[in-house]
Amino acid sequence: MSIFWKKRSVFTAGLAVFALVLISATGSFAGKSGKIIWKSSGHGPASDPSQIFHDKLCKAITKATGGRLTVKPFVGGSIVPAYKEVDAIDQGVLQMAYSCPMYNLDKWPAAGLISSRPGGLPGEALRTWFDYGGGADLLNKMMEGYNVMTFPGALAPLPEEVFFHSKVKLESLADLKGLKARCMGDGGEILKRMGAATVIIPGGQLYEAMQRGTIDAFEYSTLASNWKMHFNEVAKYVYLSPTRAPSDPQVIFVNKEAWAKLPDDLKKIVQSVVAEYTQKQHEYLVFESVKAVDKFRAAGNEVYKVPRDIEVALSAEADKFYAEKSKSEKPIFAEIYNSMKEFGEAYNAIK
Template identity: 70%
Template sequence: MIAQKKCFVAFVTMVLLVVALAASSAFAADKIVWKSSGHGPATDPSQIYHDKLCKAITEASGGRLEVKAFVGGSVVPATQEVDAVSQGVLQMAYTCPMYNLDKWKAAGLISSRPGGLPGEALRTWFNYGGGADLMNKMMEGHDVITFPGALSPLPAEVFLHSKKKIETVEDLKGLKMRASGDGGEILARMGASVVFLPGGELYEAMQRGTIDAFEYSTLASNWDMHFNEIAKYVILSPSRAPSDPQAFFINKKAWEALPDDLKQLVQYVIGNWTQAQHEFLTYESIKAIDKFKEFGCEVYKLPKEVEAAIAAEAEKFYQEKAATEDPIYAEILNSMNSYWASYSATQ
């Protein structure tokens, strides 16, 4: 009798083990794994938010969709994340649209555009004014998509962190500076000596004297990256980048393969976290001004004369581009300008 009971217990245990293994195999078969990269170093708040968001998606899905987070530059060279998404090396990336001017000249309109839409206006244009649809139209021919809620506008960028004080338009001429996107092209037209470097290289480049000034992100982000240690002057102005937006880009095939409930979950989580990042950095940037001052940096606003000159050069720049680039360029520019006119009328 005892032997029969032992045999029965062993049989039941084996059955339960088989069932558990089968369930585990079924879960493993259903589990989806994505790789996602930010564009910045680990200390960049945008990278930190990206990493937290990846974890939030994984947890909210109960592990059905595991999103593995990677720091900018760890999978592909920093700022080339969208190419990796299109090629299927990454399934998702969080980066600045303007880093993709080699593919889409109109990307500069959506990202840190001189004279462009400020934060709240940019986000509402993207989510409700057709901006996301226009961005997808711009990206046709590449295996990458975005959607409403995927853009975080962020506050206005610092105009420049600089070793040299900028008080006149003449002070820009010959200035060795890092800049990106349309703002970089416009400042180069005004006489600045512009180069592009990934954010993670700026600290060392300033130390070595490769550059004497740079733009990068918000006051909050730049304080966390210790830029107070390498530049005496913190120059504020929304003229070059009234918003510093980043957006999530997703591989089209990977997106289409997701079950509908996971698609909804991903959009919901991303929409919440991009909004939260905007609000957090707006608040932290207010506090960061005092931190820069207390450290000994001189924080001041760019003179109106220089702002006016940048605005005038930007207007010429965009008129030329709209007349010569693909039709999507003028379509996005006109959509943003029309939205800004309507938005401004309500303020």
């Protein structure tokens, strides 16, 4: 048995035990009145707008269904460790979660493609590809064998991520060498290949990690989200560029068995409310990010575009990375990559 499967077995056993504790505490996932009760988790701290929208979404579903489906919201890390939300769905500890696909690279290497990654699709194109270009179907195909699914409308593309909040001024490609930086997903792997010393740290721990000097720079989310998390207080420089992450997609995942048990009318209500809120969050963060630039500057931060030589080198390294992965990984990797690439080329042709 591989080390991965040993680790997964241990984690699975732990979640299964936890699930039994939850079930015994509540009686079942269906209340005594016959109403259905779901548990859903975000992936971020309470101050993260994505977590806030997740919590509002859960309440909106409960209201829209007249309480027939009650979705109880939980903050990231409060039910299971941060970034393990999809594993918890697979084991039935959660019935729903709002998370980034790239947090599941340990299971699905192709998950990094539908994430904030170099060469990805910008927000409008990404949501269109996901809803109408077969993206949701491909994500479900990638997750075959797990008790997890998604559906069109469940992806919030979100605007481009901040390239870096940094204590170090970046003036050329050479400044990436040895830079201690928090970078997630494929972007983190690509920057590591370029010489950065990348680490994985949950979003809720970034402020403290910068204060302590554990890292010198980090990527996390949009200007709007990062302003609300007070990152202006721990990093002087803000670097902007769509090269590393032209969008910051997050997806609603649900437990297959729990979904199958929902009456058809409740499924339609859930899908409708989810689609409304994922789009609302995207538009809200685009608007707030425009305003946040001035807020960072007023707070004393220096806001710059990423040096051109870094952008060029990153794009070139990303092309090499994905060419290698398309050959070495399971066919689903190349299938998703090529689907996104072809749609992106068609999308750009009409711009």
